[in-house]
Amino acid sequence: MQAIISRSKPMGSITPPASKSMMQRACAAALLHTGKTIINNYGTSDDDKAALQIIQNLGAHVRHSKDSIEITSHGINPVSDTIHCGESGLSARMFIPIAALYHQPITITGEGSLMNRPMDALTTILPQLGVLVISNNAMLPVTVKGPMHVADIEIDGAMSSQFLTGMLMAYAFAAKEKTTISVKNLNSKPYVDMTVDMLRQYGKRIEHDNYTSFTIVPQAALHDDISITLEADMSAAANFVVANALTGGGIEITGLNENSLQADKAIMQVVNPKRNAFVFDATDSPDTIPLLAVYAGACNGQSKIGGMSRLVHKESNRAESTVALLGKLGVSFVLDGDVLTVTGIQHFNSCEADSYNDHRIAMAAAIAALYADGDVVINNAEAVAKSYPHFFKDLAALGVKCNLKYE
Incomplete structure (x- = not known):
């Protein structure tokens, strides 16, 4: 797709x-x-x-x-x-x-x-x-x-x-x-x-x-019925957090647990409407890195993201696919070992990018399009189904123009 x-x-x-x-x-x-x-x-x-x-x-x-x-x-x-x-x-x-x-x-x-x-x-x-x-x-x-x-x-x-x-x-x-x-x-x-x-x-x-x-420490086995209510996914929510920062903020994100144990809630500490440059070690929350890299590309100044070595064995070599996306968007970066340095720009380039069959890259590219000077075309976009099957449907419901082409 x-x-x-x-x-x-x-x-x-x-x-x-x-x-x-x-x-x-x-x-x-x-x-x-x-x-x-x-x-x-x-x-x-x-x-x-x-x-x-x-x-x-x-x-x-x-x-x-x-x-x-x-x-x-x-x-x-x-x-x-x-x-x-x-x-x-x-x-x-x-x-x-x-x-x-x-x-x-x-x-x-x-x-x-x-x-x-x-x-x-x-x-x-x-x-x-x-x-x-x-x-x-x-x-x-x-x-x-x-x-x-x-x-x-x-x-x-x-x-x-x-x-x-x-x-x-x-x-x-x-x-x-x-x-x-x-x-x-x-x-x-x-x-x-x-x-x-x-x-x-x-x-x-x-x-x-x-x-x-x-x-x-072994405990006596429970035989009671267990009821669990799952909270909203912070990794998915991060897309809309960054979207708000890139576009001036028009999305209300509901269903989040402020006391969540999910690692990716850490992105809330970094992203802000002023888009200030930042330094952040994402070693414990590596799934946020593609989105943080996109956000950094729109920030004022030079940002540094640590934890890049954690991305090698993901759905893609996510360190390589993240910087490939930045390159397509026209963003200047330096990848030096475990640290990615990104210099922000006024707007991203219209481009054609590949997801590398990686759901995080596909979604990061879609959010980047909100800050681009033209359309962003994402190949193999069906990869989002791995974690967020209705991602493009939800984007469209928020008023984003999403044209999906199926082979």
């Missing part, structure tokens, strides 16, 4: 979709919980759909209603020996350890760029816990055969906190005695906070020592 976005001043009210990070974690916990989970305001992105299909393949029963889904589970009882994660890195890295709790082989696979994303933190650790692991050079497909023997371990969190999230999910429901996961070089700490909080809602207790170790 090709999206042609014209310069516009969006006006109106918007409620972003449900947090896909929370949705996927809720699905995993609902599978491991013995009983019923009600998820209100559930997500419908491609990643959310993948997580729902995974837990059904692993034995959960899912029933949809208009505003909620009901998940009933008695633990892992697979109806298939293969689970498909789509392009979701979180689902892959979370469900590999969960699948390893089971005593028969389960293969975890996916598609697209996910097949090239490293899983080595798990393929190294799980054999230490008695799990048979077969992988494609530490990438998908990965086959695991448990049962996992829960024990104290150490994990490297430099590449992604998703590996730790997967181990915490599995350990929280499987540990019979106090067990500790030691962690070095942990990035994206807010995402781990989100995992711990989700498990808390299922009666699980996890303590951490300044994010260097996480101790699972």
